[in-house]
Amino acid sequence: MRYTPLLNQLRPLALGLLVSTPLAAGAVTFQAEDYNAFSDTTAGNTGGVYRNDDVDIEATSDTGGGYNIGWTEAGEWLTYDNLTIPASGQYIVRARVATDTGATISLDLNGGSILLGELALPATGGWQSWQTVETQVALDAGTYSLGVYAATGGWNLNWIEIIPTGVNPSPSEQTFEAEDYNEAYDTTAGNTGGAYRTGDVDIEATSDTGGGYNIGWTETGEWLSYTGLEVPTAGNYDIQVRAASGSGGTLSLDLNGGTTLLGEVNIPNTGGWQNWQTLTLNAYLPAGNHSLGVYATTGGWNLNWIKASPAGGTPPTPNPTVTWSDEFDSIDTNTWNFETGGGGWGNNELQYYTNGNNAYIQFDPQAGSNVLVIEARQEQGGQCWWGGNCGYTSTRMNTRNKHSFQYGRMEARIKLPKAQGIWPAFWMLGDNFNTQGWPQGGELDIMEHVGTNNITSGALHGPGYSGNTPITGHLDHAQPIEQTYNVYAVEWDANGIRWFVNDINFYSISRAQVEQYGQWVYDQPFWFLLNVAVGGNWPGDPDHANYSTQRMYVDYVRVYQ
Incomplete structure (x- = not known):
C-alpha cells in the first residue's frame, strides 16, 4: 500500500518553463505509460489504448508521438522502477505535461521515503498543448523507484526525465x-x-x-x-x-x-x-x-x-582546422588533372578544354595572395562536337583519382566572371562515377553561375533528379559577383547537405528529402572540379561579336573534416 504524502511537509519547487523534447545526453527518461505500479481511483482505462488496467492512457499529439496518461484525479499515483543515480549531486527533473486548468503533482523516491517536492503545473492551453516543467534537486547515488503523485488532478503526463546538472538539456523547440x-x-x-x-x-x-x-x-x-x-x-x-x-x-x-x-x-x-x-x-x-x-x-x-x-549538429568552429587545401601558389599536377576535348560535355558547350594552356597563377592584390586564373578565350581550339574547330578555349581541372573526400565542409574563395554565355562552376563528382557513370555516381554542385545576373546556385544530380530536373537552390547576391571574392561552401554529412555563400546558409536539404526524388548517393567520397564553360544548353551562346576574355579567379580550395 502506497503512502499518502503529507502535502504540508513538501517544499514547493522553483520551476523553469520551456518547450523541449527529451533528447538530452546522459538523461534517464521514463515514458508515462510505462509505469511499474499505480493507484487509480476509477475503474478501467478511459483512453482505451496501450495497456489493460485502470490507468487512463491515450495517444498523444506531442512531438515524438506515442502515448500519455490522462484523466488524472487527486490521490492517484504512478511509480517507475530502476532510476539509477550514478553519482551524488544536483539533478534536473523535467516533466512533459499538459493541463487545461493548472494542477499540482508531487515527486518522491522509494514509495515516499524520500520527498522531492511539488511541481505547480500552469494551464498550458489544452489537454494536448504540451509544456516542459523542470526543477533542480539534490540526489544521492543509488537505484530508486520514482514516484509521481497527483496532489490535484486534471493533468496529462507524457514523460519524466532526470538529467545531471552538468548535462545541458536540448535547446527549445x-x-x-x-x-x-x-x-x-x-x-x-x-x-x-x-x-x-x-x-x-x-x-x-x-x-x-x-x-x-x-x-x-x-x-x-x-x-x-x-x-x-x-x-x-x-x-x-x-x-x-x-x-x-x-x-x-x-x-x-x-x-x-x-x-x-x-x-x-x-x-x-x-x-x-x-x-x-x-x-x-x-x-x-x-x-x-x-x-x-x-x-x-x-x-x-x-x-x-x-x-x-x-538538429543535433555541431555549429561551425570559429577557426576550424583545415584537413586539406590548395592555396594555389602553383598548379600542382600531383593534385589536379586537366581534362581536354571539345565534345560538348553533355551540354552542347562551345569551348575546347586545353591541357593547362588556359590556367595560370598570378598574385592578386584584391585577394592578398596568389590565385588560380582560368581563362575562357575566343580563339580556335581543337575539334568540336559539331564538326569544325571550337571557337573558344578554356580549362576544366579535377582531382579525380588523386584527392576525394566524404563529409565535412568544402569551400573555395572565388571571384567570378559575369557575361552572357559564360558558365563557371565549382563542383564535385562521386568516386562511383568511375564505374557507374552519371548521374548514378552523383554530382554535388557547390557553385554555378550563368549569364549577367548576380545569382549563384547549388544543386544535386543523382538517380531520379538530374539534367533539367535537379535538386537546386539559389542565392541572389547583394553585390556584383564579378567585383569581389566570395566564399562558396557546402557542409555535408550522412543526414543532408547545406549550401553557403560567405557563411549565409541559403539552401539545405536532408537525406529524407532527397529520397523523395530518388536515391541518396552521397555516402561515398567525391572529388573536385573547377571549370569555365562557354555556351551550352543552360547559359546559351555568348555574344560572339563582342566577346572579351573571361576569367575565374580562385584564391583557394579547402576541406574541413
Whole structure:
C-alpha cells in the first residue's frame, strides 16, 4: 500500500518553463505509460489504448508521438522502477505535461521515503498543448523507484526525465502557427478564407491534426513574419514546415527581414489543399532573438505551422582546422588533372578544354595572395562536337583519382566572371562515377553561375533528379559577383547537405528529402572540379561579336573534416 504524502511537509519547487523534447545526453527518461505500479481511483482505462488496467492512457499529439496518461484525479499515483543515480549531486527533473486548468503533482523516491517536492503545473492551453516543467534537486547515488503523485488532478503526463546538472538539456523547440504572424504582405485585398482575423492574409479552418487554422491562397511574392524565435545556442536546426498543395510550390525562409537567408523548401503536390505533409529544412541559426520570415518564391500552397528544433549538429568552429587545401601558389599536377576535348560535355558547350594552356597563377592584390586564373578565350581550339574547330578555349581541372573526400565542409574563395554565355562552376563528382557513370555516381554542385545576373546556385544530380530536373537552390547576391571574392561552401554529412555563400546558409536539404526524388548517393567520397564553360544548353551562346576574355579567379580550395 502506497503512502499518502503529507502535502504540508513538501517544499514547493522553483520551476523553469520551456518547450523541449527529451533528447538530452546522459538523461534517464521514463515514458508515462510505462509505469511499474499505480493507484487509480476509477475503474478501467478511459483512453482505451496501450495497456489493460485502470490507468487512463491515450495517444498523444506531442512531438515524438506515442502515448500519455490522462484523466488524472487527486490521490492517484504512478511509480517507475530502476532510476539509477550514478553519482551524488544536483539533478534536473523535467516533466512533459499538459493541463487545461493548472494542477499540482508531487515527486518522491522509494514509495515516499524520500520527498522531492511539488511541481505547480500552469494551464498550458489544452489537454494536448504540451509544456516542459523542470526543477533542480539534490540526489544521492543509488537505484530508486520514482514516484509521481497527483496532489490535484486534471493533468496529462507524457514523460519524466532526470538529467545531471552538468548535462545541458536540448535547446527549445518552438512552434509558430501560420495564422499568428506579426507582419505580412499579401497581393490581394481581403481575407479570402474569412476566418480568424481581419486583414489581407487568407486564412481558413484546417482539417489537419490538431485543428485550428491555416493560411492559404498564396501568391508569388507574398510573405509572413513571426517575431520571437529564440535561439539559445548557435548551431544546426531542423525547421519543419507543415504544408499542403494541390499543385506544388516553393517557399524560402529567412531571419530578420531577409538579412540571413536560411534556404528554400520545395513543396510537392501533396494530393490536395488539406492533405498535409511535414517538410524539413536543415539550417544554421545564430544565437539570439530573431524574426522568422516566410516568402512565397512561388505560390500555390497552404501553411499550418512552422517548428524550429535542434538538429543535433555541431555549429561551425570559429577557426576550424583545415584537413586539406590548395592555396594555389602553383598548379600542382600531383593534385589536379586537366581534362581536354571539345565534345560538348553533355551540354552542347562551345569551348575546347586545353591541357593547362588556359590556367595560370598570378598574385592578386584584391585577394592578398596568389590565385588560380582560368581563362575562357575566343580563339580556335581543337575539334568540336559539331564538326569544325571550337571557337573558344578554356580549362576544366579535377582531382579525380588523386584527392576525394566524404563529409565535412568544402569551400573555395572565388571571384567570378559575369557575361552572357559564360558558365563557371565549382563542383564535385562521386568516386562511383568511375564505374557507374552519371548521374548514378552523383554530382554535388557547390557553385554555378550563368549569364549577367548576380545569382549563384547549388544543386544535386543523382538517380531520379538530374539534367533539367535537379535538386537546386539559389542565392541572389547583394553585390556584383564579378567585383569581389566570395566564399562558396557546402557542409555535408550522412543526414543532408547545406549550401553557403560567405557563411549565409541559403539552401539545405536532408537525406529524407532527397529520397523523395530518388536515391541518396552521397555516402561515398567525391572529388573536385573547377571549370569555365562557354555556351551550352543552360547559359546559351555568348555574344560572339563582342566577346572579351573571361576569367575565374580562385584564391583557394579547402576541406574541413
